[in-house]
Amino acid sequence: MKKIIRNVAFGLLGLSVSAASVAGPAEDRSAFQKFYENRFPDTPLEDFQNGVYSILPSAREQWEAIEEFPPYELAIERGEEIYKKTFANGKSLASCFGEDGAVREQYPHWNKERGMVMTMELAINECLEANGEKPLKYKKGAMADVSAYMSYNSRGQRINVEIPSDDPRALAAYEMGKEQFYTKRGQLNFACADCHMHTAGMMYRADTTSPALGHATSWPVFRSKWQSMGTLHRRFAGCHNNIRANPYKAQGEEYRNLEYFVSYMSNGLEYNGPAARK
Amino acid sequence: MDRRSVLKVAGAVTAAATALVALPRVAFAAYSDNAFKQKAGADALQNAFGASATTPSDQVKLKAPDIAENGAVVPVEVETDMEAESIAILIKENPSPLALTADIPAGTKALVKTRCRMGKTTQVTAVVKSGGKLYTASKEVKVTIGGCGG
Amino acid sequence: MSSIRIKAKDRKGLVDVKCLMKHDMETGLRKDKSGKKIPEHWIQDVTAEANGQVVFSCAFNTSISKDPYLAFAFAGKKGDSLKISWKDNTGATDSAETKVK
């Protein structure tokens, strides 16, 4: 482990070509995707949407066995029920998101009027509240189920997140997410980029870290570890906990902006959620 | 080959028993504490299949990972081209090793896939009962605990 | 709704069956938050019948994962009626039926 850290340090020194980053989001993204293409030349770009299984054949076999009858299918069923349930006012989630809720590709997006990043989970709760219904908890349970149903119906849609250039606040939100991704946090002093970029595919104790390219594509996820469904923000919080950083609030500004950044980095890949993970 | 023809070689003495077995069978793979609560694999097999002597065979195909992604859900698959009557899965280090027995009636493929719990690194054994004899394939599955849990 | 989900597909005379059974499969070794042991509770027997004939049956220990997955294959065809049922250690049972696709 120590050796790994040392190697990482050397790697980082080698990378520090020029300190200031003046590049815009588009340049960021192309450098980001290039990084993974160089790092994992055997993995086709498309395949990064399958997380760690895109780079780890032995784990992929087990994953494929789980995907034969994935546990998230039960979540999709539950989610459909919630999605179609009639509210007290006679409407339903379908009144907000259409008959099948296949709107995954619309999120996350920059909402100019409100000056903030909108995510699908946030939009689900806003729809509920606007219709006098109780909002759902963001990390697991019913929210993950509804999100699973909507994501399932959206499978195959491409990620195409935009950072509108006519609103400097959108760029600022993107930059905040980017900084989140690259800054070291917690007592263990890890950045998202340490595990999921510069040492992606290496072992941390008993686990191999996944590449961050494709991180935002497959949510919500049934994790064997959780034995339940969870949203992307649940995973963000779990990662932060692992490195002993106090997690931020699910759907708070920090995580929404991080989702904005990570999704933008994966532009061009497919939304293929829900998924099964270890 | 009809696997009932195998039974014919058992001879006249056991003809009555053979006839019984050859009848359309109802769920032979019924659960019993006698087999499934045994602490030793051999005892479990003895009580499940009436035999405990096993022969390793490359005709028994066991598919299980070298390193389990998660010990709570380890995909395990057993298949054979032999004329099989039953299939069993043993997980040596679990509190009771016998995890599953399956009955394979005529016309059903000698195949079973499931997901198992493994508390720690363990030997996994696939057992195929064919012609009253037990054939096996084994492999070690490494179960690691502690990583980037979350 | 049944706890059992079945997918059965005819592949040239052999029907591929995959099923998932929603069940906690408690081992009896886990403790709840107050430190009390959660009693064992698991599916013991699973039986599959096609057009009334048993085509597959198996017995489980608690070593089978939560929400057990089971796949097997039998000689059959599209349109066959497939019924899968389970019984757990408390005597509870459930079943589901589907047509082979």
Add this chain to the structure above:
Amino acid sequence: MKQGLKVIALGLALATPLAFAGNGTTAEHIEAATAAYKQVAKETGYQWTVTVSTIKAAQKALDSGDDQGARKLAHQAMDLVEATRTQAKLESESWKMRVPK
């Protein structure tokens, strides 16, 4: 690994002037650590779980009458806050070198 971290944390703590001396009651020390944690979290967004748990442990020790143990933990928590502050300061610039070009 653990040792390595300890060394890092120690280094960070030594490199930073300790924010408070040995005066005041233990309860005040715990309060000071809590306030410092919140302030750093608010100013920088950097917040460590271990700080929170150390503060909790200090409060628990104090409640059980272990004044000396509680004081030690409160100081530990303060060291962790200082290390967090240092991390935030270093990272405010150094993250840029991790961005691939």
